[in-house]
Amino acid sequence: MSRTPLVAMSEDDARYVREAPAPALAPPITNVGVLGWMKANLFSSWPNVFLTAATIALLAWIVPPTVRFLLIDAVWSGTDRTACLAPEGGDAGACWAFVRERMSYFIYGSYPVGERWRVNLFFALVALGGGWMLWLDAPYRRLGAVFFFAAVPIASYVLLYGWPTIGLATVDTSLWGGVLVTVVVTTVGIVTSLPIGIVLALGRRSDMPIVRLMSVVFIEFVRGVPLITVLFMASVMLPLFVPPAWSPDKLLRALIGVMLFAAAYQAEVVRAGLEAIPRGQYEAGRALGLGYWRLHRLIVLPQALRITIPNIVNSFIALFKDTTLVFVAGIFDFLRTIEVSRADPKWATPVTSATGYAFAAIVYFVCCYLMARYADSVERRLARADRR
């Protein structure tokens, strides 16, 4: 198989034997370190150069005034509005003095001052139980589950609402407010919406037409109505039709509204996960003699929930922010307490509203971001198990 080369090669080019190993050289400075990273990530192409420049310009435009407002020009202490008025010839910064003075109202609402230790204890119980559940390698997780799903709710009810026979004075829910209400509504919503959602999702896929129909009707109806409408009906319309004596507590009505609303969304999320499980998994389970509930509990749901974790957490984050809508039912959640406070003449300044909203935004952002990060870590943990 001799072929004539297109270009005649000299004897030297055609044969080569290496006599010494090639030395290992340092890479060019533009390939490594900060310069290399910038070249690869910020200036790899002309569009990228443009985006980098645009981003820097945007940040330069936004960041300095924000920092100046929130930190540099901010007023950290004071007793009333005069502290937060703009100094002569200067700009007014955030009025943190206002937030500081109102902080206890933001946390407890109108909960009687002398009883606020009960709220603190409630926060501690929720944090302990929630942490126990969220820490996946925690010891005694079964005990933790009993604690969180049985002991904490009962203890919370007794603590927050009161039980005169054991010396805890009744505190009407109309006095509850602030972070307390937000935590109550969010926790109840998260803890109840997933199980109810699972049941609804299974119902929607049931072989029994009545069960299926009822699930579909419920899900589609609740999904088709804005949450604000559900809450409005619960708070305003229900009392018109139901005698006052029968009418349940205002907060409880809102809780149920949020719970059912979140459950309907969660049902669709879970259903998406159920649809993704191959038929063979059901058949293998059934062939082993597993009944409907065991099949779902042991085989189908563990796989379905695992693949829907990002969506479930997404719903939880949406739910957390939606709790702000309970104000239409006349309930003073965290955001509402800020709303009310910013209208207080004692603190009326041009920056009070902006400060209040900035504070709310920071708190909500931190909470949502933590939820997202936690979900991320769980996902990565499961992905590690999947790679196996």
Add this chain to the structure above:
Amino acid sequence: MMTERSVETEPTKGAFAVEVKSLHKWFGAFHVLADINLNVRHGERVVICGPSGSGKSTLIRCVNALEDYQRGEIVVDGVVLTKNLKRVDEVRREVGMVFQQFNLFPHLTVLENCTLAPMHVRKMPKAEAEATARRLLARVKIPEQADKYPAQLSGGQQQRVAIARALCMNPRIMMFDEPTSALDPEMIKEVLDVMVELAEEGMTMLVVTHEMGFARQVADRVVFMDGGQIIEIDTPDAFFSNPQHERTKLFLSQIIR
């Protein structure tokens, strides 16, 4: 000969392990099984073959009620299959099933795959279930894979886990639905070897397969199906050397090269 062996091993509830009596099944308007009559004796190995779409998988899926049927009767180990879920579960406990696509539970380890049903259906204590599972994993020659996840195993290993998983329920009958059709050629043998051993131990087996070598080696009878009907049933010797029906001859001429 085969029946004698089964009489020795265990007292049996019915005269036959599986009785299928004039079974008819329709998928919508499509008559997928027509007038199926088949009795499988205890300890007997029956291989069902036929072209794809002939209804052979559907037939064995009817036997453990993964499919329902419209006319006729199926009796498994003396239990008549009805719509009654309790009876269905009773039958499924006694009938092990191995699928073409393995259908292992991907979120559980090999060992957990094997212990799940014994623990939750048979209420076997965990230690006992695990001991049984390890023994059966050794029997299918993969004891060292017990703590891995299905995705880490080859197809042949997964199918052997599936066999072990079914055996962990201590079934009286084992059914195989094209157990080697999804496997690479070099893995087919390791699965067939396990099945041959199982047959030699006297397990009642109902096998849908295209592996004619396996049929020749272990089957007591070969059933040929086409178009939703049983065309011919015979011993392997007679079936392969002297098929009676035209369609059987055609099928064999196509499948054996």
